Amino acid sequence: MKCVILAAGEGKRVHPLTFTRPKVMIPIGNKPILEWNLLNAIDAGIREFVFVVSYKSEMVRSYFGNGEKWNVKIEYVNQGEPLGTAHAISVVEKFVKDFIVLCGDTIFGKKDFKNIVKTKNSMGLAKVENAKEYGIIELDKENVVKIYEKMDEPFTNIINGGIYHFNSKIFNYIRKTKKSPRGEFEITDSINMMIKDTNLKGIFLKNWRDVVYPWHLLDANEEILKKIDKKIDGTVEKNTTIKGKVIIGKNSTIMNGSYIEGPVVIGENCKIGPNCYIRPYTSIGNDCHVGNACEVKNSIILNNSNVPHQNYVGDSIIGENCNLGAGSKVANLRLDKKNISVVLNGNKLNTNRRKLGVIMGDNVQTGINSMMNVGTIIGNNCFLGLGAIAKDEIKPYAMIL
């Protein structure tokens, strides 16, 4: 059976990280979201994949190639233009018969893959606390009766999980699908038509994690790090403390005086320490440096970035190729302890988090003693001058002097 993974979207709601990469290529626990899905699907026995790509497709292709590295076959189909999920699925018509298809930016567990593969004509359902942001599912026993668009006051907390098991009949319904009010061809409209002729079984997902906004990556990171096992391939110098589950990649060195509390993942070729404090739920990519008198907590640091001298980074995401100047620090808690709001793409949003630091795009450099307020969003390729204060949303290529 083929597994179609929709990986074409830009993910505007995950700016600034998606200015420079497609959403599915955002790493969590040092692996792109798409790779987690690939690995889980492989564990469920799937060997043939079709990736539907478009936005910065060359990044997906150069990372995954033809799948050789995973011993599977990966084919690519370019969606061409972003016209919605039904359109994205329609482009694979000539390549599939009985198939499963999933949104590549949501992470599904191994068991979930297995259950969906087992059950023909099915779709994954999830239960969430607040269903406002999702498609709402009406069930009749175990069959899906209707999928509703986002509702202000949802009548249930059962939502569309974004994974389906279809056969080629779905393409007949896709062809009949009309543009939705928001101007896209939605697969949920096609499914609603199909349900009238065929039963579609709802399957509750056990491990389901979607990422809508960048701060959700911190939650996903936490969840993935909870499951890791200790594995130390790098060099650990004397007088260091490593507690709990910690992964340290090849050629990485943990220097004297470092204190690491797992779960923590550190990639390859990193220089950690001396004298630094890395706290739980932190993922550090490859070729990174965390230097003297730095503290990193519950954060994601992507490849080739440095937190080198006297820095504090908490509840934050630091993009690739970033460098913090000496003494650059991040605030992650309001003094009044209220929930933190951010401005993303010009819209003010409540993150429902009490703690959130900075979300920094790729190639950002900060000057010495610059400060970043809670919930600051910094676009790619920005400069913060020495002693500069960054807050709210900063557009890519901006210079704050």
Next chain:
Amino acid sequence: MCGIIGYTGFRDANKVLIDSLKRLEYRGYDSAGISVIHKKQQVYKQVGEIKALEKNLPDFKGTVGVGHTRWATHGGVTKENAHPHLSSNKKIAVVHNGIIENFSKLRENLIKKGYKFASQTDSEVIAHLIEDNYKDNLEKAVYSALKKVEGYYAIVVTSTDEPDKIVGARKDSPLVIGVGDNENFLGSDITAFLKYTKRVVFLNDGELCAVTNKDIKIFDENNKAVKRDEQVIKWDYKDAEKSGFSHFMLKEIFDQPDTVHHVIRGRVSEIDRAIQFNENVENLLSNGLDSIHIVACGTSYYAGLVGKYMLEKLTGIPVIVELASEYRYFGTRDENSLIIGVTQSGETLDTLAALKEAKNSGCRILVITNVIGSTATRLSDGYILTQSGPEIGVAATKTFTSQILVLCLIALKIGMLKNKIGADEVYKYILQLKELPRKVRQALDQSDEILKIANQLKNTQSVFFIGRGINYPLSLEGALKLKEISYLHAEGFAAGELKHGPFALLTKITPVVAIVTKDFTYEKLLANIGEVKARGPKVIAIADENDTEIEKHADFVIRFPSNSDIMSCIPIIVILQLLAYHVANLRGCSIDKPRNLAKSVTVE
């Protein structure tokens, strides 16, 4: 210029072709067509823009096809002349961008063999020629057919005998392979298929390729297989129409090595040492001319002024250059005078009115334009196309250099007909013409240095441009470009005229751009620069690359590649265009659509 596209893959070719043609529409839009293979060649063509084609597009099945958007050069704008063209057996479809120079000979031979022609285009011969050479393999047939063709081309060919294959070939016209997954593309440029893939393989001149949805084979001009790696394009399809340039104007400035080549190609023969035009034009030029009037507006008028120097130097005939809006009411009309109307669009109302007036008085009319079938071509006794392709930036760039070159070719032709210039001299000029595209490229290479110098101009109020001889109209054009797009006050002066008035306006904060060529007025011009410097302003010299003196006199120097006394004006213009562009860009102006200006002025 035309746009061509070929597709082989899994999507409905119909949609892909239309989509791609829309991206290529900047290359031409007088008619368009597609052909999709499903058992047979299903052809659909329309006169007009791609929209007209899309409107009633039949629901063709099939996933392999070719498409074309036309900018007519041979044959009028009709449905028959629109591409794709089919072979006589209706199996082979061809789209072509370029010109087949020996097409009438080929056509005669093919007609003798019984092939039936459906259009007046040069392109159609390729379709029949491929059929004539077809045995069992399309790329072999295309290779043999193209061996017989003289001219320049980019083509894409399909055949119902090999229904999953598209074959492409190029010589002096562009063609790029787009590498997809289970699909591949051929297009005049990357923008055609950028929506579907960013991976490309560039074809070199003289190469041929055979492409299916799974593989790509490339052959060199000796039909030997070539291996070439794909490249990944960095820009997105959003900035695609401008081919990655930030403005159409900049793209069009950078088009000039090609557009210059297009003017020369087919008209200048190095072997025969001759300049050739079509019959109507040659008749106009060979009849006893007493004088020449050039009638034009705006930038075309300045092209006329440059042309005046060339014509008078090479033919000895007095030339009067008139603004069309003035000539229309006040010009003299002499039956023995040739009127040359210069208009990019062929629709400039002032120029048309002036030409009509002249025609009514019995004058003969020659038109230089970029648009075949335009009103100007219809009321002329003969016309010469600049073949620059559509120009979208309102400020004329590539069409200006092409107009000047056409005037230069006219001057050479008349000079030869009147025996004013000897064969050796003609040959010297022909070699210089052939060199020009390379010289233009050299000028373009300096864009970054010109940007640095543009910084000197961006905050001034007023700029002077000075030059002598042919460089005087260049100064006028340099000033016009700056005015148009950067909204700075700028004026061009004959260098010797400064002391007769303009000096009164010259202050320390008025930069002066001096065009300095090493002719017999070189010393005079250095003296003029001295006069300017004495009053304090900064001087930016545009000087010959071999000029070793100029640094002593000017504050900033931009070098142009030396070529000859006449032809050097082309690289100099390119430098002036880049200077104006960079100043306007630094000032944050709306470069492609300057305030209050329109591309084609069809009102009085």
